Amino acid sequence: MIGYVGLNDDSRYGKGDVKEKFCGSLLPPALSSSGPRLVLTLDTHGAVRGGRFLARYNFVTDYAISGLPIAEGQCSYLYDSSKTQSGVFNSPRHPGNYPEDLDCVYIFRPQGDAKILLSFDVFSLPPTDNILCRGTDYVEFYEETDIRNNFTSIVRYCSGHFPAPFISHRVVKLLFHSDSTQSTMGFKATFQFVRDGDMNTKCGKIIPSGGSGGLIESPNFPRKYKSNTYCEWEVRASKKTNRIMLQVAYFGIEGNMATTGCVNTAVRIYEDDENLRPQVELCGNLGPENVFVSNKDIIKISFLSSPKALGGKGFKLSWTELYTADNCFGFTCAVNKLCISSSLTCNDLPNCGRDDDSDEVTECPVTAGIQILHIAIGTSISSFFCIILLICGFYHRRKFRTERPPDDHDHVEVRYVSAPSGCNTTDRLLMEENRTGSPRCQKVSMV
Numbered sequence: 001m002i003g004y005v006g007l008n009d010d011s012r013y014g015k016g017d018v019k020e021k022f023c024g025s026l027l028p029p030a031l032s033s034s035g036p037r038l039v040l041t042l043d044t045h046g047a048v049r050g051g052r053f054l055a056r057y058n059f060v061t062d063y064a065i066s067g068l069p070i071a072e073g074q075c076s077y078l079y080d081s082s083k084t085q086s087g088v089f090n091s092p093r094h095p096g097n098y099p100e101d102l103d104c105v106y107i108f109r110p111q112g113d114a115k116i117l118l119s120f121d122v123f124s125l126p127p128t129d130n131i132l133c134r135g136t137d138y139v140e141f142y143e144e145t146d147i148r149n150n151f152t153s154i155v156r157y158c159s160g161h162f163p164a165p166f167i168s169h170r171v172v173k174l175l176f177h178s179d180s181t182q183s184t185m186g187f188k189a190t191f192q193f194v195r196d197g198d199m200n201t202k203c204g205k206i207i208p209s210g211g212s213g214g215l216i217e218s219p220n221f222p223r224k225y226k227s228n229t230y231c232e233w234e235v236r237a238s239k240k241t242n243r244i245m246l247q248v249a250y251f252g253i254e255g256n257m258a259t260t261g262c263v264n265t266a267v268r269i270y271e272d273d274e275n276l277r278p279q280v281e282l283c284g285n286l287g288p289e290n291v292f293v294s295n296k297d298i299i300k301i302s303f304l305s306s307p308k309a310l311g312g313k314g315f316k317l318s319w320t321e322l323y324t325a326d327n328c329f330g331f332t333c334a335v336n337k338l339c340i341s342s343s344l345t346c347n348d349l350p351n352c353g354r355d356d357d358s359d360e361v362t363e364c365p366v367t368a369g370i371q372i373l374h375i376a377i378g379t380s381i382s383s384f385f386c387i388i389l390l391i392c393g394f395y396h397r398r399k400f401r402t403e404r405p406p407d408d409h410d411h412v413e414v415r416y417v418s419a420p421s422g423c424n425t426t427d428r429l430l431m432e433e434n435r436t437g438s439p440r441c442q443k444v445s446m447v
């Protein structure tokens with residue numbers, strides 16, 4: 001071969017590094033590099049006769065993201081349940097650092113009865129103090145409203161705060177935004193289109209309040225909840241004007257809202273049935289100071305554990321219908337002045353909200369069972385002390401008798417005297433008043 005055009009996509013110069021060589025008059029196929037650099041070498045070494053070539057080139061952006069590109073040259077990808085069932089997606093060039101000043105869009109479109117389930121495996125964005133993730137790199141979830149291609153923001157995550165697992169039957173858009181200041185390895189996540197039977201969903205229900213209160217417990221509570229579980233509850237007040245309050249009675253699920261985030265499991269509370277955005281996203285260990293009140297007459301609760309969740313004891317939430325009429329015909333909480341049903345007093349559940357346990361301490365009657373128990377304990381204790389007293393009395397009496405010197409009138413002086421002559425055995429021997437005197441006899445008759 002004399003003269004050639006060589007191609008090397010390993011970004012190295014030199015004849016020996018050329019991977020493919022082209023010569024002659026046949027057009028080479030379209031060529032593209034596998035990396036950010038391509039080297040083309042024209043070697044005319046030893047050429048006798050000149051020639052020429054003409055080629056076009058263009059830069060194609062490759063973000064190393066699997067998925068169907070929505071528009072050429074843009075960082076936007078589509079995942080449709082009619083074409084794929086599960087897979088991974090990531091920030092551009094992950095695990096390498098992502099480009100700065102870039103927005104990437106990932107669209108997940110579930111068809112029919114499918115739902116999209118998203119869970120993150122890696123999440124590493126630059127640290128920030130802004131809890132609203134402003135002025136930094138972030139990932140933001142959107143859901144399509146009832147209007148096609150109209151999306152509403154659900155939640156935004158940044159810094160080291162792991163996104164919670166997410167599920168929806170709607171079209172979900174995920175936006176990754178990077179600014180111009182700092183770049184990191186970004187994220188890697190799993191998507192899965194799930195259908196009935198793919199997850200544990202036999203939990204949750206619609207609860208008509210009936211003007212009172214009740215409990216919502218995680219699946220299997222107080223035993224561990226399972227992974228890959230999704231439940232929804234909805235509590236409806238008895239009147240449109242009333243509200244539903246939720247108060248934590250027990251809460252212990254994996255994750256930490258203040259540090260790592262709700263990596264594998266999350267409880268979400270929605271203040272009404274129209275808002276797609278949850279009021280809060282909960283995980284970790286929480287106490288009864290956590291109280292949530294609905295905006296309208298309905299409150300919704302969802303529980304989602306991802307396929308890689310480890311399990312935890314779960315939660316127990318006390319719900320209470322709050323009466324909003326001017327006059328309260330039920331029970332008025334002492335501190336928070338909430339009007340609740342009288343049936344919620346003395347039920348061992350918090351129903352008066354934060355720092356108010358007046359429903360559990362105000363005039364709570366002692367139950368019959370407890371009364372019987374108290375009587376039994378009291379009787380036992382009394383009997384015990386009676387027996388102790390009797391035993392003490394007995395021993396004290398014995399000791400007293402043993403140690404007490406005889407009284408004067410009991411004192412018997414035994415003197416040996418010789419009876420005077422003339423006394424026989426039936427005579428009483430009388431001693432003179434003067435004990436030094438001689439004894440004398442007195443005749444007594446035998447009866």
Ligand SMILES: [Ca+2]
Nearest residue numbers: 344349351359
């Ligand atoms: Ca109560």
